[in-house]
Amino acid sequence: MRVRLRNPDRVVDVPGRRRVSELLDELSIDPDTVLVIRDRTLLTREQAVGEDDEIEVRPVISGGAGPRTPMGCLRCRAPAVIEVRRHHAAFCQPCFERHVRTQVERAVGAFDMFAREDRILVAVSGGKDSLALWDILLEAGYRATGMYLGLGIGGYSDRSGEVAHRFADVRGAELIHVDLRGEYGFDIPTAGAKGSRSTCGVCGLSKRYVFNRVALDHGFDVVATGHNLDDEAATLLGNTLRWQTEYIARQHPALPAREGKVKKVKPLHRLSERETAAYAFLRGIDYVVEECPLVAGNTQLRYKDAMNQLEKGAPGTKAAFFLGYLDRAAERFRDDTGAERLQACERCGQPTTGRFCAFCRARAQMLGERLAPPRDDQLVRELSNEAMPAEVYGAGPAA
Numbered sequence: 001m002r003v004r005l006r007n008p009d010r011v012v013d014v015p016g017r018r019r020v021s022e023l024l025d026e027l028s029i030d031p032d033t034v035l036v037i038r039d040r041t042l043l044t045r046e047q048a049v050g051e052d053d054e055i056e057v058r059p060v061i062s063g064g065a066g067p068r069t070p071m072g073c074l075r076c077r078a079p080a081v082i083e084v085r086r087h088h089a090a091f092c093q094p095c096f097e098r099h100v101r102t103q104v105e106r107a108v109g110a111f112d113m114f115a116r117e118d119r120i121l122v123a124v125s126g127g128k129d130s131l132a133l134w135d136i137l138l139e140a141g142y143r144a145t146g147m148y149l150g151l152g153i154g155g156y157s158d159r160s161g162e163v164a165h166r167f168a169d170v171r172g173a174e175l176i177h178v179d180l181r182g183e184y185g186f187d188i189p190t191a192g193a194k195g196s197r198s199t200c201g202v203c204g205l206s207k208r209y210v211f212n213r214v215a216l217d218h219g220f221d222v223v224a225t226g227h228n229l230d231d232e233a234a235t236l237l238g239n240t241l242r243w244q245t246e247y248i249a250r251q252h253p254a255l256p257a258r259e260g261k262v263k264k265v266k267p268l269h270r271l272s273e274r275e276t277a278a279y280a281f282l283r284g285i286d287y288v289v290e291e292c293p294l295v296a297g298n299t300q301l302r303y304k305d306a307m308n309q310l311e312k313g314a315p316g317t318k319a320a321f322f323l324g325y326l327d328r329a330a331e332r333f334r335d336d337t338g339a340e341r342l343q344a345c346e347r348c349g350q351p352t353t354g355r356f357c358a359f360c361r362a363r364a365q366m367l368g369e370r371l372a373p374p375r376d377d378q379l380v381r382e383l384s385n386e387a388m389p390a391e392v393y394g395a396g397p398a399a
């Protein structure tokens with residue numbers, strides 16, 4: 001059989017007939033980190049694949065091994081298309097879609113994320129999570145508008161933009177498209193090469209800034225992002241290993257609005273990456289499978305790897321870690337949120353604790369622009385504590 005592997009793309013020929021689990025074992029692939037697809041249909045690990053089959057093994061970067069799950073759907077006993085190991089369950093397609101929607105409804109209800117009449121801005125990257133989220137919200141009848149931010153990462157960004165637009169066109173949904181270079185004069189590859197932040201650091205900063213700004217300008221009530229359980233568990237692990245208590249305190253599925261910041265929510269935080277990938281696939285959503293070419297610098301991947309190792313030995317570890325944090329530990333970090341007073345950035349008006357917001361400072365650094373000079377001695381002292389290149393503020397009169 002021909003087996004197509006992704007990231008990087010390659011094809012291997014495997015002789016003979018065997019079960020999916022045996023095939024993955026031979027290829028040294030953790031079955032819970034991939035979807036196995038034949039003729040646009042998902043295969044469970046107990047199904048057999050034969051000599052003439054063409055198989056795609058599509059990575060989802062997930063985890064969760066454990067005892068064998070039954071072949072029948074947990075709810076209706078129809079043949080299962082997917083196992084969810086941490087629930088010791090398998091589902092047929094309709095029951096799996098229902099399971100996914102139920103998890104989202106639970107998340108929305110438990111954290112009072114939004115109401116029927118709210119206008120939701122969905123941060124759409126073109127990947128499985130954000131498109132699955134948009135699909136779920138639209139199907140449930142919410143007023144969900146997508147927003148795609150063009151990061152300028154070559155063909156990867158072009159393809160991501162195309163799938164986001166196609167998704168919107170097919171459903172007749174509204175999509176706001178903002179181009180970082182067109183609107184703000186820089187793209188992410190340039191920012192990574194020029195600025196003092198890491199590429200992913202400036203990318204994350206830009207996304208947070210632009211989504212908030214667009215939401216405010218267009219009168220949206222809330223910004224929804226596609227962060228899933230794997231993302232949240234990995235981030236919590238990273239923050240905990242360094243005891244970054246302020247970040248831990250802010251890692252919440254619903255951050256309320258405050259002074260110039262729109263409410264932010266994560267309705268997929270109860271679902272693993274494999275579940276969102278399977279949902280997107282089963283719903284026929286065409287998403288970008290390839291990874292961002294700049295992902296090598298993303299430290300979160302190390303924590304995802306570590307969580308996957310733990311999950312492999314003890315299914316349910318990720319959910320116990322992150323959902324357990326929300327249930328039993330989040331409250332203890334509440335005083336660490338560092339809720340300083342915010343004021344308007346002198347350049348763009350967005351909220352910030354200093355004189356200029358982090359986005360304007362990073363942008364000025366990249367573009368070699370000068371922000372206004374310090375106002376007085378006290379401010380000079382304040383700024384000297386910030387990691388700020390002198391050329392950003394300049395020494396002369398206000399620009």
Ligand code: SF4
Pocket residue numbers: 188199200201203204292293294295296298
């Ligand atoms: S991997 Fe890094 S640079 Fe690429 S989209 Fe994600 S955060 Fe941005």
Ligand SMILES: [Zn+2]
Pocket residue numbers: 073074075076077078091092093094095096
């Ligand atoms: Zn069923």
Ligand SMILES: [Zn+2]
Pocket residue numbers: 345346347348349350356357358359360361
């Ligand atoms: Zn600003």
